[in-house]
Amino acid sequence: MRKYFLTGLLVLVPLAITAWVLNLIISTLDQSLLFVPAAWQPRVLLGADIPGVGAVLTLAIVFLTGVLANNLVGNYVMRLGERLIKRVPVVSSLYGSVKQVSDTLFSSSGNAFRQAVLIPYPHADSYTVAFLTGVPGGDVTNHLVGDYVSVYVPTTPNPTSGFFLMMERSRVRELDMSVDAALKYIVSMGVVAPASVPAPAATPLDAPAK
Known part of the structure; x- marks a missing residue:
């Protein structure tokens, strides 16, 4: 009895946690529908709320923003918008700090979380x-x-x-x-351990390149 119960937990717990995380992510991304006019909401057009529509919209906005930012005209508009934001007190400090962190984390040339x-x-x-x-x-x-x-x-x-x-x-x-x-x-709190590798000679972190 106990064996079957534990086996059931091992099967269902990962599925339940995965479903919970996905639901949390999709629910958060669906909040982008709040910026869509009421007449264009799925509940009006289709007669019911459809989970995931806002997530698709969010991903599309992120993708199109990236396309525009890599375009000559779009890049100019983005830089113009940043200059305007930097003229607003308080907002400029907050935006500058967040942008610096995001550039460090997500830029392909950054070094954060690389090691x-x-x-x-x-x-x-x-x-x-x-x-x-x-x-x-x-x-x-x-x-x-x-x-x-x-x-x-x-x-x-x-x-x-x-x-x-x-x-x-x-x-x-x-x-x-x-x-x-x-x-x-x-x-995983140490439960999911990486594969073992041959132990190299113990050396401190290499000095940064000059």
């Missing part, structure tokens, strides 16, 4: 998986003695929250592990 690393945390006798995000900057560098790197330590099982740390480069170890594999390892 999974192993660090001692929260104390010297325990370790966790983190992600290299760069090096300290600004006035912070004037107060750090030695060679430091910036890392992001995600929480489990929700990696979207975590801690930003600056650590000595010698204490940070590169992992022969993809970012996707590291995220699965973190989200």
Whole structure:
């Protein structure tokens, strides 16, 4: 009896969690329908709400925005809009900060979350998986003695929250592990472990290229 129950859980729990996450994502993306005129809403045109229509609309908007931003005229309009936003107090600071973070995370030339690393945390006798995000900057560098790197330590099982740390480069170890594999390892609380690889010589994180 217990065996069959556990087998049922192993089959149904992943399906239920996957369905819940997909429902959350689609429901969030469907909010784009709030910007569509009432006369064009699916409930008016088709007589019923259809889940996923807003998600398709959102993806289409993102795709078309990318097409326009890579077009000469569209790029000019985007830069003009950014200049106007930067003239608005408070909004300019918020937009500038968010844009800088998004450029770092999503740009193909950025270095954020390109490398999974192993660090001692929260104390010297325990370790966790983190992600290299760069090096300290600004006035912070004037107060750090030695060679430091910036890392992001995600929480489990929700990696979207975590801690930003600056650590000595010698204490940070590169992992022969993809970012996707590291995220699965973190989200699963260590249950879904990456495949084992031959152990290389223990060396600290390589110095940045000059």
